[in-house]
Amino acid sequence: MAAYTLPKKIAARQHEITADFLMVIDRHLADLLAGRVTEMYEIRDIADELHIHPTHLSNTIKLTTGQAPCYFFEEKIMTIARSMLTDPQQSVASIAAILTFDPSNFTKFFKRFQGVTPKQYREEYWRAEREKTEMLTI
Amino acid sequence: MAAYTLPKKIAARQHEITADFLMVIDRHLADLLAGRVTEMYEIRDIADELHIHPTHLSNTIKLTTGQAPCYFFEEKIMTIARSMLTDPQQSVASIAAILTFDPSNFTKFFKRFQGVTPKQYREEYWRAEREKTEMLTI
DNA sequence: TTAAACGGAAACTGTCACCATAGCCTAACC
DNA sequence: GGTTAGGCTATGGTGACAGTTTCCGTTTAA
Incomplete structure (x- = not known):
């Protein structure tokens, strides 16, 4: 009897693929933000990297997961976009450029998920912030 | 070896769609002429009906087919238009109305395919008819 | 020997960019 | 007055392309 057994497989191959997929898109988006890459990955690129x-x-x-790959990719992009929009220094166009959108498509993409355009989102964010401050100073 | 095989699929899904499409526009145009409907179908309406x-x-x-859907639709409309124009009772405007055109657009549409305006087409048709009759009476 | 992993074709959904033109009005022309 | 042309704009259709889903055939490993 073997004294040492391999650690029990926690994840089947399916879950390994899923975990790898999520890691790859996280890393890719980090690379994108850091300017190490300028092209957005496509599903094909990720599949190539996972050799499937x-x-x-x-x-x-x-x-x-019950969701298609795009769902996670798009979710993460939206999270980044929302976060960048809270920085009033960055123009919407420059944020779009970093995320490899042309400005027009970025607005469409953002509105599809958020219901409001990037500019509206930014304005509403700052209005809410101002209200918070007023609450404190009153 | 199976004695009975299913009949070989003559048409793939693609040809089924094409056949259905042609049936739908035929039926729709018949409905239009019979006054059962007054709006011209759009590609979207046909797609909805085919659930694609x-x-x-x-x-x-x-x-x-090598041709876009519109081609067949327009061809059939032109056939109907030419046929209606041979009836001297119907005004060009009323034919246009039945085919859901406004008069000005109908002329443009017709000329684009036929090279001549509706009125010219009608006149040439009757001139040709008269010549035929003369041939007989001479 | 059988169930999961994987490859892959085909059908289908969906988005986008482009542009021809339908729609609408006015005006000109038989 | 019925017919046609002109001019403008909004929009529907198209073609290209990415992704998804279904289905089936192979391979592989247990």
């Missing part, structure tokens, strides 16, 4: 077929990636992510 | 995406409809028709 794009269709198989799509199927596996959907199977383990 | 408009883009997919467009791409599939183009793939199987």
Whole structure:
């Protein structure tokens, strides 16, 4: 009997793929923000990096999470976009550029998920901030 | 070896869509002429009826026939228009109305395909008819 | 020997950019 | 007065392309 057994497989291959996928997009987005890359990954690029077929990636992510790969990618991009919009120094166009959108598409993309345009989102954010400050000073 | 095989699929899904598309526009135009409907179908309406995406409809028709969906739609409308114009009772404007055009656009539409305006077409048609009759009476 | 992993074709959904033109009005022309 | 042309703008259709889903065939490992 072997005294040492391999650690029990916590995740099946499916979950390994899912975890790897999430790591890859996190790393890629970090690279994008740091300016180390300037092109947005496509699903094909991620599948290539994981050495599996794009269709198989799509199927596996959907199977383990109930959501398609794009969902997570887009969610993370939205989180970054919202965060950058709270910085009044950055123009909407420059944020769009960093996220590899052309300005027009960035607005469409953002509005589709957030319901409001980037500019509206920024304005509402600062209005809310001002109200908070007033609460303190009164 | 199976003695009975299913009949070989003659038409792939693509051809099924194409056939259905042609049926739908035929039926719709018949409805229009009979006054059962007064609005011209758009590609979206046909796609809805076939339960597929408009883009997919467009791409599939183009793939199987080499022509875009509009081509067939417009061809059939032109056939109807030419036929109605041979009836001297119907004014050009009333024909336009039945085909859901405003008079000005109908002329433009007709000329684009036929090279001549509706009125010219009608006149040439009757001139040709008269010549035929003269041939007989001489 | 069988169930998961994987490859891959085909059908389908969806977005975007481009542009021809329908729609609408006015004006000109038989 | 019915027909046609001109001019403007909003928009529908298209073609290209990315992604998803379904389905099935192979391989692989237990």
